[in-house]
Amino acid sequence: MQMHKIGDTVRMKEIMIKLPICNQHDAEHDLQWSHRICAVCSLWMLLKLHDPKFNVSVMDLVKRGLAKNGYLENVGWKHAAIVELANDFGLELQYAKKFFYTPEEKESGFLIINHNLENGQPVLVSVHSMSRRRLDMKP
Secondary structure, three states, X not given: OEEEEEOOEEXXXXXXXXXXXXXXXXXXXXXXXXXXOHHHHHHHHHHHHHOOOOOOOHHHHHHHHHHOOOEXXXXXXXXXXXXXXXXXXXXXXXXXXXXXXXXXXHHHHHHHHHHHHHOOOOOOOOOOOOOOOOOOOOO
C-alpha cells in the first residue's frame, strides 16, 4: 500500500509488482550467511525480474560481493557493492548516497520511493534498527 500525504489528508493506493521470491533463510543458502544476506536476496529478486533467465545463485552473488569487499562485518552490505553487482549483470541501479535522518529528509525519501513505485519500479530499502538483536549474537 502506498500512501500520499496531501496537506492533512492521506491517500492510499495499492501498487503490485510481481517479483520472484527469494527467502534468505532457505535451506539452500549457507547457514552462516542466512541472517546476513537480505540485501543480496533482494538484489537476486531484482535481477530475476530484470532477466527471467538469470540463473546465478544467491551464494554465488555473496561470493562475488565479498570479492568486491562489499560486506562490512557487524554493519552489512555496502550499498555501492550491491549496485556494482547489479551492474555486472546489466541492471542499472542507484542508491541514496546519504541517509535520511530528519523528518524533512525522510519525507524526501518517501517521495523518491513513491515516484519509483508509481512507475512500476521496485525499490530496495535499507532499514537499520539499533534495537535489533543479531541472530549470531549470544544473549
